[in-house]
Amino acid sequence: MPFAFVSCDTPHFAPKAELVDITYRIPEDVEATWVELQIRDNRNNLVFTDRARPDRTRFRWDGSIRPEGTEPRTRWVNPLASPFTVQVLIHQTEDGAPPGSSFRRNTKRTGVVVSCKEREQPRAVPQATSATLKVLYHGLQVVLCPWTLEYLCSSTLDQDELSSLLLNERGYYAGPPLQAGGRQEFQRALRRFKFNNRGVPALSTAPVDSSRDPDRSRTIMEAPALFTPISKASGEPLKPGRPLPTMGSGGGPLRLRSEAIGFDADYRNDTDEFAAQLGLSGPLRNKWDFEAEKLNRPLLPLLARITLKGKDGGPVDVPEAVGPAKVRWSVEEPDLDNTTLALEPGQHSRPKVFVSGLLEGLKKHQGSMNCPEECGGVRTEKPALDVFVLGTAFPGFNARPDPKADGAVYTIASFDLSRPLVRGQAGIFFQPSNIAGDQYRLTAELDFEGAPAARDHGTLSFQTEVIQIWRSVKLSAVVGWPQRGGYQEILSRVADEYRHAFIELDLSRTGYLAIEDFFRQEEYSKWLQHYFSIHDMPAEDSRRAVLHSKFSPDAVFRPAPGLNLEGKSYFVMVMTTILHEAVVSKGKSPSIRFLADLILERLHRTEADFRVGIVLLDYLLPQEVFDIRDTIGFGDATLSVGLNALFALTDQVVKGSPYHIFAHEIGHCFWLCHHENAGDKNPKDHDPLDHGCIMSYPKDGGKYAHQRPDSFLPHFCGKCLFKLRGWNIHSQRFAEAVEQADKDSLKVVVYYDAAEQELQGNVEAGIVEQHLKPWSFGERVLIQSVDRDISKKTQQWKKDLSDCDVYHHVSHGNIYHEGLKVRVYTLELFTPKYPLGVGDPSNVSGMEYDLYSSDRSLGPEWYRDVSGSLLRPMEQLSGVIQWASTGYKESSSGDVMFGRDIVSSLPAAPRRLALLSCCLVGWNPNLAKAFLDRGTEHVIAFRARYLSGHAVPFSRVFYSAWSRMELTSSGLQAAFVEAAEQFPHAEPVLFSKEQIIRVWATKRDITHPSEEVKVELLDWSPKSLEAFMTPHFHDLPSD
Secondary structure, three states: OOEEEEOOOOEEOOOOOOOEEOOOOOOOOEOOEEEEEEEOOOOOOOOEEEOOOOOOOOEOOEEEEOOOOOHHHHHHOOOOHHHHEEEEEOOOOOOHHHHOOOOOOEEOOOOOOOHHOOOOOOOOOOOOEEHHHHHHHEEEEEEEEEOHHHHHOOOOOHHHHHHHHHHHHHOOOOOOOOHHHHHHHHHHHHHHHHHHOOOOOOHHOOOOOOOOOOOHHHHHHOOOOOOOOEEOOOOOOOOOOEEEOOOOOOOOOOOEEEEEOOEEEEOOOOOOOOHOOOOOOOOOOHHHHHHHHOOOOOOOOEEEEEEEEOOOOOOOOOOHHHHOOOOEEEEOOOOOOOOOOOOHHHOOHHHHHHHHHHHHHHHHHOOOOOEEHOOOOEOOOOHHHEEEOOEEEEOOOEEOOOOOOOOOEEEEEEEOOOOOOOOOOEEEEEEEEOOOOOOEEEEEEOOOOOOOOOHHHHHEEEEEOOEEEEEEEEEEEEEOOOOOOOOHHHHHHHHHHHHOOEEEEEEOOEEEEHHHOOOOHHHHHHHHHHHHHHHOOOOHHHHHHEEEEOOOOOOOOOEOOOOOEEEEEEEEHHHHOOOOOOOOOOOOOOOOHHOOOOOOOHHHHOOOOHHHHEEEEEHHHHHHHHHHHHHOOOOOOOOOOHHHEEEEEEEEOOOOOOOHHHHHHHHOOOOOOOOOOOOOOOOEEEEEEEOOOOOOOOOOOOOOOOOOOOOOOOOOOHHHHHHHHOOOOOOOOHHHHHHOOOOOOOOEEEEEEOOOHHHHHHHHHHHHHHHHHHHHHOEEEEEEOOOOOOOOHHHHHHHHOOOOOEEEEEEEEEEEEEEEEEEEEEEOOOEEEEEOOOOOHHHOHHHHHHHHHOHHHOOOHOOOOOOOOOOOOOOOEEEEEEOOOOOOOOOOOEEEEEOOHHHHHOOOOOOOEEEEEEEOOOOOOOOHHHHHHHHOOOEEEOOOOOOOOOOOHHHHHHHHHHHHHOOOOHHHHHHHHHHHOOOOOOOOOEEOOEEEEEEEOOOOOOOOOOHHHEEEEEEEHHHHHHHOHHHHHHOOOOO
């Protein structure tokens, strides 16, 4: 059967959304009765057919699948069946012609026959008997799926499943909704919801596992959301149905929230989770044990929305034509940026050092900074499988491990006609850890492996912005008794401190209330009555009378008027026990806890927003209390404390910065324990080298001056930050990670030659100590002076040199000719004072005398001749440091020398810096290279003899600048250049494995530093080393 010549008006199109014009031409010598359009897929299956008169010349196709030509347009071709072959068959008999049609036979054709109605646009004349037409994917986007029945379920839900759906939507992650009732995730989520809404009558008595609660779903629906589960870093919520921001979109990491919960206590049943972590209440259990029983992992339903490529190359959304596309889901775990953490040596605060060191060590072990499973996280060997809920948890999408991509999973795009909202999309449940600070980046990629479509598409993928886990808690109310000003400013500072632990302290709806707004005489009387009952004070007990029975909005309580000395003594006893957290009567709450419950109960009745989050009671004791205390001579009557149910109390007159006290007491609500200057110490919970932790108290006259109440500005230490984030800091794996991490940021060793007082080694040692000791949180700064007899300290010197981060050395220095076994002489009449060559042994004798006695009037030719004999790297040279000897007090000829052989024989070398404050040792790089070869990161030395007094000011500027730059490696280079540009005449040199930085001056007297001071960068090639030896003399005399 013959074919017509055929062509298409486009190489590709989007079915259903666009039409393809198919033009055909019957050859001149072919007889035609009618023509038939046939379109076949890449497997030669017929997907579309149509019939027409031979003079029609054009078909139009919308991409529908109609192999018989009469079916309704309900199915559409998709890219997986592409490319499509288009042909027009020529029929020469009446057989098969559509009934009722009048066809005529064409026996001769002179060209393309086009009816008048079809002459709108000129078309190319078809030249081939078949045409290729493609349907292509344009790309895909990952969108947030709404928590709705239409998207997530394919059938009706029972009560538990509907409750699970609603809980997930409101931030109470309850796991996948289907068959929710039988899962612990759902039970935990329902318990959290009931706890946070314990003032709601409909939930106050219903059993947690009850599925026969007709009002439960409505109650959940009407309750306020816990938080917006995911948002941009700015706080802008991500709306369901909208694409997630892509990597590098500029908005910063996305925040996926989990609930920040506090410890709980039930005094009637003698349980207290805070006490349990200290071993004071039942079996020893820590914060993570309790959180694991209450918190689920976040759960996000995600859809990969797939688009087709339109005629113009742009995206076209046609879900019906996507087909069963395979989408591979994978996850990366980007490194955490810890640069914003505090590192304040003046406050002995070093969370940046602790956190960075531990996470860097973990990364080397597991390839990720996310919390490992052994420390309470979910990070295992195949992290992708651990963060995707597999199987049919997302109805319609059977997620399976991808055998061709380690750690990835895949789902197939839905083509279910009964679920139009997810058709053309591939779904997945993303379930990362609930450890704050863990980070993920998701990639969804279309997989064409083995399909013909692979040739036309390449890689089509979508990579999200970093998804960062945060724990979120609302500060619902600050209750002043009475109120004081500045709460917003104080709490903003508190929020900043918790932000370092990736805890979001939400202040957007905080209520600032006065106690009298909701608390009256009735509640006050109940509180006093409870106190008297737990302390067994009968109604007629005279001790009751020492407290004023009237509620006062200006003070938490007052003494009764007119107390005698005995009454005042009773009053002191009462005031120190009524503000106390200790249980004094089994089965009954402490007095302060009873007060907290009264306040919470009244707040919950006041407004729904007050049901969830932190409540802070900021109280004041009246002046009469302090007057009586001073009279009796009793101790402080104060209490600031963080209690269960996220209730904290702060005393308005307690010593210390308000932000510190607020953050400290809220920290107790989150299981944090005391560090220093408290009645109890908990070394396992804190970084022992951090003396600037929020969980320490201020102290006058203590070991650390910065802890005075008027100057203590602390931050959470590294261990506190990990504990707040949800890490199990008491696990064996965490202890191992701490052990493997650097225990201190710095160990400094200074050795100087005390026999040569003009070197001012003691002054340089003081400069080093001043600027580096605050950074050595273990206070490991060792300063040793050597007075002539180095032999007694050689072994100790080697040991100290082998175990330090920074080594600073002050003594004489020189260049030693190993072949001639002599130290070389220096051009004393030159600036800079370079070492002179000694290639001929006969030149050694008298050289120093000749140079000193030479007359500068000899002229520039003499200078040029002498400079031509300067040393070169190819000679047998080595820099040596010199110690003044015991036998040669008048000259240095008998000094003890140490060179590269000593350094090479050390067990180890200084880790970060060796600064050799000696003359000339930087002229030849061999000594510096010996340090670098043993692992020292940087060596600083001087290329010329010192001009008078350059060493001390250079060290002062360098160490001051490096300290200002937080002792970073990049900061070291910048600090060196800053110091060297101010003191260039001794030609300071910074050696590293990568390069040599040499600084020098063009004039003896510098007036324009930017023009007259040069910074030269060289590598270690022979050519560069030769350039390194090139002299730069200043202001040579003219003829």
